[in-house]
Amino acid sequence: MQLVVARIGRAHGIRGEVTVEVRTDEPEIRLGPGAVLATDPPEVGPLTIESGRVHSGRLVLRFVGVRDRSAAEALRNTLLIAEVDPEETPEDPEEFYDHQLVDLEVVTEDGTLVGRVAEISHLPGQDLLVVERSDGDEVLIPFVHAIVPEVDPAGGRLVVTPPPGLLDPTGEETGDGDGGGGSDGGTRGSDL
Missing domain, CATH: 2.40.30.60 (RimM)
Structure with a gap:
């Protein structure tokens, strides 16, 4: 790898x-x-x-x-x-290599399917999960603990608690339960 x-x-x-x-x-x-x-x-x-x-x-x-x-x-x-050996993992349990995250199923806390992680975008300020939805659209999710509280590579999924408007492509609240509160958290680490 x-x-x-x-x-x-x-x-x-x-x-x-x-x-x-x-x-x-x-x-x-x-x-x-x-x-x-x-x-x-x-x-x-x-x-x-x-x-x-x-x-x-x-x-x-x-x-x-x-x-x-x-x-x-x-x-x-x-x-x-x-x-890198594909079985190798970072020492810190809160850090992940990109290959551990790509293709994970993304769901909200209530189990609503958001999509699958297509790639990780590494920006200077933070990492973003590029999530492909079932309709082919993409949504960018900041990879911070407040928004992505649970990552389970072995289980094949990660859980998100998105702030209002994050999952709506127009940026407006839809009132469909996709939103959730949260303060800004620390960036989770990951290699490319």
């Missing part, structure tokens, strides 16, 4: 270093020196991490064979992909 663990940003300095947008909750494991990562686009890689450090709150990496700013800048927007 392959997971996207980072996206390469801009070049940092003149010696081939790059900033990266980390997309894993385990950067010390996935992005450590010696790690060999596949890439998207594939023709750029594989890339081997030579060294890494944190600078001003951002991870900065150097890859074997990338020695100047031009070579580093050519890697911009490349996705870094790690090979």
